Amino acid sequence: MTSIDPQMRGADPRVAGGRLTVDLDALVANYRQMAERSTPAEAAAVVKADAYGLGAGPVVAALVAEGCRKFFVALPEEGLAVRAAAPDAEIYVFNGLFSPEAASFYREGRLIPVLNSQTDLAIWEAHGWDDGDTPRPCALHVETGMNRLGLTPERTRILAQENALTGALTPQLILSHLACADTPAHPMNRQQLESFQALCALFPDAESSLANSAGIFLGGEFLCDVTRPGVSLYGSNPVNDTENPMQPVATVQARIAQLRQVPAGGTVSYGATPVTRDTLLAVTATGYADGYHRSGSGAGVPLRNAVPQGACGFVDGERVPVIGRITMDLTLFDVTDLGPDALQVGDLIELIGHNMPVDDVAMACGTISYELLTSLGRRYERHYVHGGDRI
Missing domain, CATH: 3.20.20.10 (Alanine racemase)
Known part of the structure; x- marks a missing residue:
């Protein structure tokens, strides 16, 4: 396979609010493992x-x-x-x-x-x-x-x-x-x-x-x-309470649209979630319309019981928490601990992938990986990896 139907490319990468990368090599490896187990x-x-x-x-x-x-x-x-x-x-x-x-x-x-x-x-x-x-x-x-x-x-x-x-x-x-x-x-x-x-x-x-x-x-x-x-x-773990033997296939990333400072005592997003310290926010252009569920909203939002602190992203080698409510088109991350100069507009924060396993993210959203994956919207730019190359 050397080409991908242009319709599968998703949004134009110059303007897309996020990126979905599908590792077909990992998919094939997972199928091969399941075929061997099926013998x-x-x-x-x-x-x-x-x-x-x-x-x-x-x-x-x-x-x-x-x-x-x-x-x-x-x-x-x-x-x-x-x-x-x-x-x-x-x-x-x-x-x-x-x-x-x-x-x-x-x-x-x-x-x-x-x-x-x-x-x-x-x-x-x-x-x-x-x-x-x-x-x-x-x-x-x-x-x-x-x-x-x-x-x-x-x-x-x-x-x-x-x-x-x-x-x-x-x-x-x-x-x-x-x-x-x-x-x-x-x-x-x-x-x-x-x-x-x-x-x-x-x-x-x-x-x-x-x-x-x-x-x-x-x-x-x-x-x-x-x-x-x-x-x-x-890439999801099929058996409860066991180590996942499958390789991750989908990587979902959100693009930073803005970085902004919020002083201690300020509030963020719908419902006015308070911040308790001077906070650097990364405002990303992905939300629940893109399949990043509102129930993964940050701590203090009474939308789930499984993981009270809410979801996280991954950027610059660190996990960064969602802060406030996830909205239709935007999600806020607290990136204060990375330092003031670590990120810039246009950088990508991993929502699902090698560093953010899909099952962990699903649990943080109070759901299962099936729902998370099938909710991924059409607004991502899409890339496919095959034979080690992006195609």
């Missing part, structure tokens, strides 16, 4: 929500080059974007069919729907596409404990009997979702596995898939035939 199963890749906010086109192209042949998205329009970067891949769409008209999207992109309900089954039987001699290829989502989407065990058994007679559908993959895989000792994991195995036995010709990123670390029988790593590919 003997095949590792697919979950690239929904524009590859967790990092750009489906470049991400999918890098994964295809590494050998990934199966991808999962949430919606058919996402599937069409993946198809453009992966012409020969199997692309599964989690959220199923909303109407008969939706079937045309699947036909156009040779997308494989994940059928979640009786309605999905009926629509696909009537309007699905045929792959040569294979009638209406699909995946079946079976319910094992999440009680979200999915066919009930009873409906799954009926379908297995009916389809054995009619051959109206070709289930290529049976899947379910683990509710508590990020807590390895949770008894729900084993309960779901046993329920899933019983339902998979009804479709002996189909592959099976149960493990998400955290499920892969459960190993053994949980791996089934196909694993579905998602957030781990993008």
Whole structure:
């Protein structure tokens, strides 16, 4: 891969308020690790929500080059974007069919729907596409404990009997979702596995898939035939209370728009957060419209319980705290301890990256890395690193 679609470049770097750098080499390394952990199963890749906010086109192209042949998205329009970067891949769409008209999207992109309900089954039987001699290829989502989407065990058994007679559908993959895989000792994991195995036995010709990123670390029988790593590919720790084995992929930086002095006793931002010393502020041109959540606002703002002091940035070798409330387009950092001449307008403060792990930032915002990454806005200038070079 030697080029990036200009649409993926984001904002013009001359005027952008921040920078998002996506390390595709780290992404590929994370996929390689998850593929090795998945052996003997095949590792697919979950690239929904524009590859967790990092750009489906470049991400999918890098994964295809590494050998990934199966991808999962949430919606058919996402599937069409993946198809453009992966012409020969199997692309599964989690959220199923909303109407008969939706079937045309699947036909156009040779997308494989994940059928979640009786309605999905009926629509696909009537309007699905045929792959040569294979009638209406699909995946079946079976319910094992999440009680979200999915066919009930009873409906799954009926379908297995009916389809054995009619051959109206070709289930290529049976899947379910683990509710508590990020807590390895949770008894729900084993309960779901046993329920899933019983339902998979009804479709002996189909592959099976149960493990998400955290499920892969459960190993053994949980791996089934196909694993579905998602957030781990993008650098987040998939298992609670463990050291993160994944490489950071996204680096988010905010540009300093102004440096200003506030005397002790002054106040900053909405709600008038007081400052208790003479303070040097770095006013950066990134805010919650860019995915830097308001709940990460500085100490004294009653928006979260997990990390009372709020979020921090990293610049000039030091962590610097957010001060006051994060606003739509601007965030304030207390850079007093760096000295009066350390920074200047136009410098960048790291919000997420090697020095500010995405899981730590998410905790400071009272959320999870999934939400933080998928919230990244389109106002960043975007850079992609591949083969050690910025492309």
